Amino acid sequence: MKAFIRNTLIATVFIILGGVIAVQVGVVDTGSDPSDGLSGMVTVKGSVAARDLGLSKADVKRINRAVGSHKNMFTKVNVFLDAREDKDPSEPTTILVMAMVLETDGNCEVRSWSRKVSRDKLISQMEVYMKKAAREYEEFKKFPDVQQNFKCLYI
Template sequence: MASKSSQARRPFVVGSITVFFVLLIGVVVFKVGLLTRMQVPGSGLSGLVSVRGSVGLENLRLTKAEISTINKAVDLHRDTFVQVILTLDVKGGTEVIKKNTEMAWSLALETNGNCEVRSWNRKVKRDRLVKQMVSYMAKAAREYKDFKKFPDVEQNFKTLYI
């Protein structure tokens, strides 16, 4: 028969062991980064995207949804493009960019090979910019894959314009 003191300690020991394992699991999850992968992505644009030209990133005032859309497109084509360079210009002042502000834009997509995929300058209103960027990236990825099917042609071109 167990003594009363050992029966009184049993819930404390079981509770201590449980707390220890919960803390251990928490440390492992934190160190492995499982929680950070499940969290909502930060509000920043992917590090693979850079903005050049007379319009800065702060002037665009991208929404969280637009940033998320761009980041998803960049991540989707990460195996094809290692750098996305967006060039934006607008006539007049760049302090106030509205939905209907017309801008000239182009995109340069650096590949992991020795070729770059570029767009010609195009005009777009601010509210359609992100949709056009994402659409162009998908088209450029398809065209680049077709281009790579012909290695002898690829050696002769450093830039592919679409």
């Protein structure tokens, strides 16, 4: 009887361990939203949340890669999104209003002007803006006397 209980306990432990490993590796879909995988540096604010966008795993990877490539320059990426229409924000043709604020480790932040962008172009626009903002901020840092007078750069 003791052997049966011990074997049952061991089998139960292995089944639970196998389930945990399957979820971690991605064999089993937990139903979690891919936007849960966004870098901790990214915050989405406004009337449209990240989960409303229907981000694919590829979208999340692109955003995280763009943020990661500028992590030495920007410490936080705030994305402000509002729906322009009364449509589902995850639909490719839905028009969103996007603005970004890129915080730096200095006393300055880089802000974008609000712009209309369709949902299917949102990720590429974020990537383009981060590259442009990084170039402009790098140029701005070359002039320390100018830095003293500005707390915000609009691009």
